[in-house]
Amino acid sequence: MPRHRHYLIAVLLLILVSVVIGYLSRSEAPTAPTLPPHSYAKALRMAHNGQPGAARVLYQQLQRNDLAPIRRAALYAELANYPSPKALELAKLDLQHDEPLVRRAAIASIRQLLPATQRSLVLGPLLDDDDQSVRFAAVDALLGLDPDAIGLYFGPLQQALDQFQQALEAQPEDPAAQIHLARLYLHEHDYQRADAALQRSLKASPESLEALATQVRLLERQGQHDASRQVLGKALALQPDSAFLQHQLGLWLTRHDQHEYALLAFSRAVELQPDDPDYRYALALTLHQLEQVEAAQKQLETVLSRQPANRKARLLLIQYWKETGQLQNVQVLLAELERQNPDDPILQQGL
CATH class of the missing domain: 1.25.40.10 (Tetratricopeptide repeat domain)
Structure with missing residues (x-):
């Protein structure tokens, strides 16, 4: 092979190597560090078991933006055992999360992290959330607060509560929905409607222990203490x-x-x-x-x-x-x- 062809091949190889090196070393925006795949499971296990450093790794996981919603929600189930300003900050941020599942989980966590007097200021805006299930979760978290604690959100709370009750009324065949409805009416001292909801629940699921427990409370609230004791006594006789x-x-x-x-x-x-x-x-x-x-x-x-x-x-x-x-x-x-x-x-x- 002539010498000039050797030179030409060598030059081409040098150019090719330079291109490859340039491609591999090209400047890119730095990416956020990723945690190893096992870190989520490890953090969840540490938090659940109360191991040293549990809060730190739990907070680290909640700062990730690549977790599936169901995994993120599972972290919030543990957060109430690890209160701090950082925990509250993270939960507040997730009140704006795209997924309703995560917003509901954050509401449940904040309900335990904050005292009643501070809860409405944080959760009140969720009464106008676009997702119905999130609005109803906010109702559950604020129900029972006195009017002073609810403050400016008293009107929105009543409106969302009415919507919640209407939605549950539309599920007469769902025993769990009717128990929830009975408890909402019980809170409002509407004993007649509470009893009607309980009867629907018991008709659909006669052996429901939750329905029996709610019935006991309903009778007590009406001053029927002997009747409430009898309901509980009959249930215990059977079980x-x-x-x-x-x-x-x-x-x-x-x-x-x-x-x-x-x-x-x-x-x-x-x-x-x-x-x-x-x-x-x-x-x-x-x-x-x-x-x-x-x-x-x-x-x-x-x-x-x-x-x-x-x-x-x-x-x-x-x-x-x-x-x-x-x-x-x-x-x-x-x-x-x-x-x-x-x-x-x-x-x-x-x-």
């Missing part, structure tokens, strides 16, 4: 091993200042369903009411041993330890909380 009904019996007895008997019902509920933290929490409250503080503390310790992230149980146990002057135990609980969430507001209060 004596129902932890839910035993718990409801304990609540009924508590409302009627029969704490000694309530203790028996709550204890039975825990015995039947030992993994339910709400049942143990109610039992701890009743034990404390009866001045059995050590037993109450043990119930809360059991909750935390199984659910270290349970902030409500942790704060109540801290209160009980303080009452008995066992400040070393308080320090242990606060230290664990600080490892989970160093920005928790309770840590600012100290001992």
Whole structure:
């Protein structure tokens, strides 16, 4: 092959290499760092289990913009155990999220993060949301606030509540919808309509325990205490091993200042369903009411041993330890909380 052809081939190769290198090294706008695929599952697991650093990784995940809506909503189910200014900031941002599922999840989280007096200012604007389900979630979150707390949103709340009731009235065959409707009417002291909704629910699902519990409350609100007790008694006679009904019996007895008997019902509920933290929490409250503080503390310790992230149980146990002057135990609980969430507001209060 002639020498000039060798030179030509060499020049072409150099040009080709230069083009390839230029393409590979071309200047691009920096992209946001991505987290490894397992980081979401790890963060969710850490938050659920109350592991050290849980709040930090939970917040990191909520700052991502590439999560599927259902995954983002799952993070909000854990956020209430990790309150802080940052948590509230993230939840507020997602009130503007494109997906209604995420907006509803953020509403549910803010409902727990904010006290009643501050809730309407944040959630009130959602009463005019384009999505009906979001408007109704805002109604549920604001229902029960006094007019002063609702403030300027009193009118929009009443309007959205009317729409909510109309939507539920249009689902007479849906027992869950009718229970929800009955509770809305119960809140408004419209007992006749509440009863009608409950009857529709019970007709569609005669064994619904939620409907029975709501019926008990409805009768109590009308001053029919004997009738409410009979409804609960009949249900328990049919299902004596129902932890839910035993718990409801304990609540009924508590409302009627029969704490000694309530203790028996709550204890039975825990015995039947030992993994339910709400049942143990109610039992701890009743034990404390009866001045059995050590037993109450043990119930809360059991909750935390199984659910270290349970902030409500942790704060109540801290209160009980303080009452008995066992400040070393308080320090242990606060230290664990600080490892989970160093920005928790309770840590600012100290001992």
